[in-house]
Amino acid sequence: MSEGLFRLPRPGRAEIAPGAVHVPDWLPLEGRRELVAACREWARGPVPIRHTVLPGGGVMSVRTVCVGWHWQPYRYTRTATDVNGHAVAAFPEWLRELGRSAVAAAYGDPDAGARYRPDTALINFYDDAATMGLHQDKDERSDAPVVSLSIGDSCVFRFGNSENRGRPYTDVELVSGDLFVFGGPSRFAYHGVPKVLPGTGDPAAGLARGRLNITLRETGLAG
Numbered sequence: 107m108s109e110g111l112f113r114l115p116r117p118g119r120a121e122i123a124p125g126a127v128h129v130p131d132w133l134p135l136e137g138r139r140e141l142v143a144a145c146r147e148w149a150r151g152p153v154p155i156r157h158t159v160l161p162g163g164g165v166m167s168v169r170t171v172c173v174g175w176h177w178q179p180y181r182y183t184r185t186a187t188d189v190n191g192h193a194v195a196a197f198p199e200w201l202r203e204l205g206r207s208a209v210a211a212a213y214g215d216p217d218a219g220a221r222y223r224p225d226t227a228l229i230n231f232y233d234d235a236a237t238m239g240l241h242q243d244k245d246e247r248s249d250a251p252v253v254s255l256s257i258g259d260s261c262v263f264r265f266g267n268s269e270n271r272g273r274p275y276t277d278v279e280l281v282s283g284d285l286f287v288f289g290g291p292s293r294f295a296y297h298g299v300p301k302v303l304p305g306t307g308d309p310a311a312g313l314a315r316g317r318l319n320i321t322l323r324e325t326g327l328a329g
Contacts, residue, residue, distance in 0.1 A: 118130040118131075119212075122265050122276050122278060122292075123265065123267075123276070123288075123291070123292045123295065124290060124291040124292055125251070125288060125289045125290030125291045125292040125293065126265060126286070126287070126288040126289075126292040126295065127212040127213065127286070127287050127288075128278055128280075128284065128285070128286050129211055129212055129284065129285040129286075129287075130281065130283075130284050131281070131283045131284065132208070132211060132283060132284065132285035133255055133257075133283045133284075133285065134283070135283075135310055135311060137204075138257050138282065138283055138308060138311035138312075138313075139310075139311050139312055141255070141257060141318070141320060142257060142311055142312040142313050142318065143312065144198075144201075145171070145229050145231075145318055145320070148171050148173055148195055148229060149171050149229075149231075151192070151195075152190075152192040152193060152194070152195060153171065153172065153176060153186040153189050153190060153192050153193075153194050153195070154171065154189070154190075155169045155170065155171040155229075155231065156169060156170065156171075156189055157169055157170075158170050158178070158179065158188075159188070160179050161179055166238075167232075167233075167235065167236040167237055167238075168230040168231060168232050168236045168237075168238060169230070169231045169236075170228060170229065170230050170231075171229050172186075172194050172226065172227065172228055172229070173194060173195050173196070173197050173198075173201070173226065173227040173229070174194065174195075174196065174197030174224075174225050174226035174227060174325075175194065175197075175225065175226035175325050175327065176189075176194045177226070177228055177245065180245050181245060182226065182245060182246075182325050182327060184329070197224075197225055197226060197227065201224070201227060201322065202223070202224055202225075204322070205222055205224040205253045205322040206219040206220060206222045206224075207219060208253045208255070208285050208287060208322070209222045209251055209253060209287060209289075211285065212251075212253075212285060212287035213287070221250075222250060222251065222253075222324070223250070223324050224250075224253065224322040224323060224324055225323075225324060225325055225327075226322070226323050226324075226325050227320055227321065227322050227323075228320075228321045228323070229318065229319070229320050229321075230318070230319045230321075231316055231317070231318055231319075232259070232261065232299065232302045232316060232317040232318075232319065233302075233315075233316050234259075234302060234304040234315070234316070235302075236299075236302060236317075237298070237299055237300055237301065237302075238298045238299040239298050240264065240266060240271040240275075240296040240297065240298040241296060241297070241298060242268075242294050242295070242296055242297075243293075243294070243297075243321075243323065244294055246323055246324060246325050246326055247325065247326030247327060248323075248324040248325060248326030249289070249293050249294075250289065250293075250323070250324035250326075251287050251288060251289025251290070251293065252287070252288055252289065252293070252321055252322070252323050253285070253286075253287050253321065253322040253323075254280075254285070254286040254287070254288075254319060254320070254321045255284075255285055255319070255320045255321075255322075256280040256281065256282060256283070256284045256286075256317065256318070256319055257282050257283070257308060257311055257313055257317070257318040257319075257320070258282055258307045258308050258311070258313035258315070258316050258317040258318050259282075259302050259303055259304060259305070259306050259307045259308075259313075259315065259316055259317040260279055260280060260281045260282070260302075260303040260306040260317075261279070261280050261299050261301065261302045261303060261317055262277050262278075262279060262299065262300055262301040262302075262303070263277070263278045263279070263280045263286065263297065263298075263299055264276070264277050264278075264297060264298050264299070264300055265277075265278060265286075265288070265292075265295060265297045266295055266296040266297060267295060267296065268291075268292070268294050268295045268296070270296070271296050275296070277300075279303075281306075282306075282307070282308035282311060282313075283308075299319075302316075302317050
């Protein structure tokens with residue numbers, strides 16, 4: 107990643123729920139461009155981007171590619187036995203540093219950033235019609251925060267409670283360059299994307315249509 111990738115969050119940083127922080131416009135243009143280029147490389151393989159097939163036969167409307175560990179419902183593996191049997195791309199150190207900087211910025215705590223050890227990234231691509239139902243990120247063996255970065259079209263991000271998919275929840279508009287981190291009491295909150303806002307993309311970053319969501323996590327797995 108280029109030097110000067112990170113900057114202090116502009117006014118508008120908000121705690122949506124305890125441990126869940128939205129930092130608008132955190133990732134500058136050059137950082138967005140570099141992430142778009144990296145995501146395009148990962149999408150080509152060794153395990154290509156695909157629509158994930160759920161155990162009941164349903165197919166997710168988003169397309170997903172993974173780095174570091176391969177996520178398949180509902181576990182992590184080093185090889186994509188549900189796609190082509192290949193090992194996933196390695197998790198790069200610059201992406202780990204990006205995650206640490208994100209946690210430090212969201213919580214205003216450099217020590218929290220230094221403790222963060224992400225080892226996998228799930229990259230979801232949303233076209234105009236793609237959505238993500240309310241779900242919990244609970245396949246990890248770690249309760250470290252989840253870092254979410256948005257590039258391209260804006261979306262409605264629904265952030266709920268930790269008990270069920272119903273209310274209370276808060277709808278947040280995530281715009282290209284926005285950071286959202288959730289950990290602590292909100293680590294296992296239900297969340298999803300009921301709507302993408304077509305035509306709000308980020309051509310300067312190389313993504314005129316569609317939305318990229320890059321989520322960094324600690325799996326807590328060895329090896």
